[in-house]
Amino acid sequence: MSDLSSSLEQRIDRLESIESIRQLAGKYSLSLDMRDIDAHVGLFAPDVRVGGGKSGRAHLKAWVDSTLRDQFTGTSHHLGQHIIEFVDENNAIGVVYSKNEHETGREWVLMQMLYWDDYQRIDGVWYFRRRLPCYWYASDINSAPIGDMKMRWPGREPYTGTFHDLFPSWQSFWQHRPNSDELPEVATPAPLEQFLRTMRGDTPAPKIRVR
Template sequence: MPESSLSSLAQRIDRLESTEEIRQLAGKYSLSLDMRDLDAHVGLFAPDVRVGRGKTGREHLKQWVDSTLRDQFTGTSHHLGQHIIEFVDVDHAIGVVYSKNEHETGPEWVTMQMLYWDDYERIDGRWYFRRRLPCYWYASDLNKQPIGDLKMRWPGREPYEGTFHDLFPSWKEFWDNRPVDDQLPEVAEPAPLEQFLLSMRKDTPAPKIRVR
């Protein structure tokens, strides 16, 4: 077999193995979070992960996750949906993961629908989260459907809007532009390979996330 073919085959195998390792990251994130294994959890992130307000590193991340979980939730369960992964280069990738979650929080049982926008990085041969951006559609008690505006409804807090649609301008464009009757719409060319997510983003800046 020609050397060029071997190189191509090696690259394709690396891409498949990387895709699966990244996909496992999302599952490990949910399991370690729900089981409160915070060392396992923060070990999924890059060693110098940015935590915010000038803080970096897994120690700061562990402190923040501990405080968040201990103060708000008795128990949680994260259920993953579709996972789209696209590679920026051999050691960097981006992804979107859907997640539907259940939370025991005081006297209420809060369900949530959200997605994560992820940045992944391979460091010393292993893939890690560089960043997870959580975007929320709704959170509401199991017996109270989140109809209407301000769908983020946590016990003891004023309702507020999530950021579920804010990553993608298509949501607002859809509602702002009703098609003309009997006029065929324009159709854009399909996105290039490995650029589906970025094509949907259209350089939209990351929204500011209000922590639950």
């Protein structure tokens, strides 16, 4: 009976954790779009790494505040599918799709991207440990992002985003066309809680150009 009780508690904890992590993504978008920077940085671990050897919420707040004031009049982030997998009871990873709108100068820029997230539970509360933004395109609403160099912000040269760079299947798909006369081999499905890590393999994080 004790084993059954323990298993049930673990399953309930897992479900509650999944919901808490999903709420993180929604709170991230709302606080960012409404410019509540204190609420926004409070979603991250207290010692979050900001870059340049800096860490902590104060440094993150300074960076977010400066980025939003300098680049965007307004933003709106629309979330799509959210896949969450647990590394252990206090650490998890996830992928979240996001389609965003930005008022920047005289242009209205639409963007498609995904986040690769690392989550951590600290003192019973789930936080972002890290968010890795991978962009597919950013382009004015009146200009479809067809062709190469899909990241097209006003006032700078177009460049290529990193939307596909975490997943080696993208290049493999285009580089290797199967023999149409033979049935293809099918890999064994990924183990439980290993779907994202199986897809990514050992691919390192790409260098991200935020804008």
